[in-house]
Amino acid sequence: MKKNDLQHVYDRVQPHIHMTPLLSSRLLNYSSGCEVYLKCENFQKAGSYKIRGATNAILTLNSEEQSRGVVTHSSGNFAQALSLAAKNLGVPAYIVMPNNAPKIKKDGTLSYGGIITECQPTIEAREMASNKIKKETGATFLHPSNNKNVIYGQGTAFFEMLQQEAEFDYIICPVGGGGLIAGICLFAKQFSVKTQIIGAEPYEVDDAYRSLKSKKIEKNITTNTIADGLRTTLGSNNFPIILENVNHIIRVTEKEIISAMKFIWERMKIIIEPSSAVSIAAVLKENDRFKGKKVGIIISGGNVDLEDLPF
Amino acid sequence: MKKNDLQHVYDRVQPHIHMTPLLSSRLLNYSSGCEVYLKCENFQKAGSYKIRGATNAILTLNSEEQSRGVVTHSSGNFAQALSLAAKNLGVPAYIVMPNNAPKIKKDGTLSYGGIITECQPTIEAREMASNKIKKETGATFLHPSNNKNVIYGQGTAFFEMLQQEAEFDYIICPVGGGGLIAGICLFAKQFSVKTQIIGAEPYEVDDAYRSLKSKKIEKNITTNTIADGLRTTLGSNNFPIILENVNHIIRVTEKEIISAMKFIWERMKIIIEPSSAVSIAAVLKENDRFKGKKVGIIISGGNVDLEDLPF
Numbered sequence: 001m002k003k004n005d006l007q008h009v010y011d012r013v014q015p016h017i018h019m020t021p022l023l024s025s026r027l028l029n030y031s032s033g034c035e036v037y038l039k040c041e042n043f044q045k046a047g048s049y050k051i052r053g054a055t056n057a058i059l060t061l062n063s064e065e066q067s068r069g070v071v072t073h074s075s076g077n078f079a080q081a082l083s084l085a086a087k088n089l090g091v092p093a094y095i096v097m098p099n100n101a102p103k104i105k106k107d108g109t110l111s112y113g114g115i116i117t118e119c120q121p122t123i124e125a126r127e128m129a130s131n132k133i134k135k136e137t138g139a140t141f142l143h144p145s146n147n148k149n150v151i152y153g154q155g156t157a158f159f160e161m162l163q164q165e166a167e168f169d170y171i172i173c174p175v176g177g178g179g180l181i182a183g184i185c186l187f188a189k190q191f192s193v194k195t196q197i198i199g200a201e202p203y204e205v206d207d208a209y210r211s212l213k214s215k216k217i218e219k220n221i222t223t224n225t226i227a228d229g230l231r232t233t234l235g236s237n238n239f240p241i242i243l244e245n246v247n248h249i250i251r252v253t254e255k256e257i258i259s260a261m262k263f264i265w266e267r268m269k270i271i272i273e274p275s276s277a278v279s280i281a282a283v284l285k286e287n288d289r290f291k292g293k294k295v296g297i298i299i300s301g302g303n304v305d306l307e308d309l310p311f
Numbered sequence: 312m313k314k315n316d317l318q319h320v321y322d323r324v325q326p327h328i329h330m331t332p333l334l335s336s337r338l339l340n341y342s343s344g345c346e347v348y349l350k351c352e353n354f355q356k357a358g359s360y361k362i363r364g365a366t367n368a369i370l371t372l373n374s375e376e377q378s379r380g381v382v383t384h385s386s387g388n389f390a391q392a393l394s395l396a397a398k399n400l401g402v403p404a405y406i407v408m409p410n411n412a413p414k415i416k417k418d419g420t421l422s423y424g425g426i427i428t429e430c431q432p433t434i435e436a437r438e439m440a441s442n443k444i445k446k447e448t449g450a451t452f453l454h455p456s457n458n459k460n461v462i463y464g465q466g467t468a469f470f471e472m473l474q475q476e477a478e479f480d481y482i483i484c485p486v487g488g489g490g491l492i493a494g495i496c497l498f499a500k501q502f503s504v505k506t507q508i509i510g511a512e513p514y515e516v517d518d519a520y521r522s523l524k525s526k527k528i529e530k531n532i533t534t535n536t537i538a539d540g541l542r543t544t545l546g547s548n549n550f551p552i553i554l555e556n557v558n559h560i561i562r563v564t565e566k567e568i569i570s571a572m573k574f575i576w577e578r579m580k581i582i583i584e585p586s587s588a589v590s591i592a593a594v595l596k597e598n599d600r601f602k603g604k605k606v607g608i609i610i611s612g613g614n615v616d617l618e619d620l621p622f
Binding site for chain 1: 353354358415573576577579580581582583613617618620622
């Protein structure tokens with residue numbers, strides 16, 4: 001997509017989302033040794049950036065498709081986002097959720113009017129359940145991170161950052177399914193060539209790190225991370241974009257994630273979810289790389305189960 | 312004080328503090344049935360509004376007094392605030408703290424350079440320790456809530472709200488030592504006569520509620536509340552102001568406080584301390600009173616011990 005088309009994506013999505021604030025913290029700048037700007041998608045509607053992609057994907061369907069509804073499988077934030085985006089646009093949303101998804105995300109999905117079908121927590125079970133719903137209802141399947149229009153929508157988070165604070169030397173973005181970082185790559189390519197895009201991942205699910213090395217999509221052996229939004233793997237549509245445009249992936253330990261999360265909660269008084277803390281942990285860990293630079297960090301969401309905190 | 316003098320208080324304090332945001336939430340408006348604006352002093356320097364009063368009080372001392380330092384006793388937020396304000400202005404700060412104060416508040420005080428003396432958690436022990444330091448160092452004692460210049464400084468939070476969002480029908484403010492609500496009364500009298508000022512208190516420490524009824528300063532029998540900032544009682548300087556200007560005090564249960572705190576954390580993604588949740592609980596509890604009105608709520612602070620959460 002060229003500049004104009006990407007601008008159209010933003011214009012289409014913008015009336016349905018919040019322009020979230022770009023926050024900075026003297027203490028975070030001091031601790032990291034660089035100039036950090038947090039794009040606070042934890043304050044976004046439904047608590048994460050995912051509503052951007054969900055909204056864009058629904059709005060690119062024709063009215064007949066819209067009337068039959070949309071279906072997805074998601075461990076959490078995309079489920080809530082699609083439910084709310086669909087509700088806002090008067091479209092039915094069918095959500096397949098693994099039966100071990102955090103309670104707060106199930107409750108959120110229900111409160112936004114999503115119609116939940118539970119399944120076993122495997123990719124296969126998710127896909128089978130989604131296909132069944134698709135056949136029965138005629139709903140359009142929207143993958144949380146591999147659908148092209150979802151990817152474009154997610155990239156609008158970075159487009160807004162450029163309006164809020166000109167160019168960045170680096171963007172650090174958590175990598176789960178790869179939709180957000182791929183969307184950022186597409187916008188950066190057109191609007192901010194000088195920005196280097198860095199991924200952040202837990203060691204426990206470092207599939208993107210290994211995929212960039214092997215140049216093919218690697219799976220995760222375990223999903224043993226507190227960053228529940230990052231347990232999924234890259235997709236056929238977003239991987240080529242990531243391979244071409246992402247410079248480096250920083251891996252962090254579970255301890256570093258929890259400590260970064262606590263740091264932001266205690267000192268900035270904002271609630272970020274573990275998946276977002278991964279990027280904070282990354283800027284603190286490889287601070288030599290970012291010394292004196294202007295670094296944008298996507299705080300992807302704030303949906304945390306307060307009954308199940310790591311501290 | 313007249314308008315001009317209060318404007319001077321603000322001009323004196325302003326360069327040393329943050330202009331904190333005034334946030335609203337569609338969900339909170341829906342749940343309360345009124346138009347709510349949160350003055351987010353949880354994002355203030357040192358994590359609470361207390362730095363306003365601390366800064367004003369130090370700046371009204373002469374340079375000889377400043378060089379001898381300031382001393383106070385505080386269970387938490389004023390300790391941190393005075394330490395940071397004093398550090399910013401190059402003044403020594405001696406802090407008497409009860410030995411059961413939350414760890415995060417002790418750590419904060421130390422990190423801002425405050426010199427801590429621990430004492431038993433009684434008013435008598437606090438006063439004895441403060442007097443000893445005053446004698447030994449010549450430091451000026453600044454009471455956290457009953458010093459007149461502290462009271463004026465705290466009121467600047469409301470002055471800023473009026474710049475951010477014109478007039479309010481109501482202000483709801485938590486009542487502990489009474490410094491904040493008294494300061495708000497003084498500014499409201501000059502700049503927003505139509506605003507009704509409502510206090511919020513836990514049932515467990517409802518000394519202000521009882522004091523307004525009996526027209527004399529009542530003590531608390533227990534301090535058995537999660538709202539650790541509200542365990543103290545009113546003072547001789549702030550009580551007459553409160554008696555004259557506060558219309559009503561809403562009392563809430565511990566359960567209501569915790570539930571309000573969780574509501575704000577989960578849905579607004581900001582960290583507020585239990586003392587601030589008391590005001591949220593109040594607007595939800597007596598929502599009939601506020602129906603359709605414009606209500607300002609002071610979120611007094613965000614200093615919470617994450618290792619000791621009620622959920």
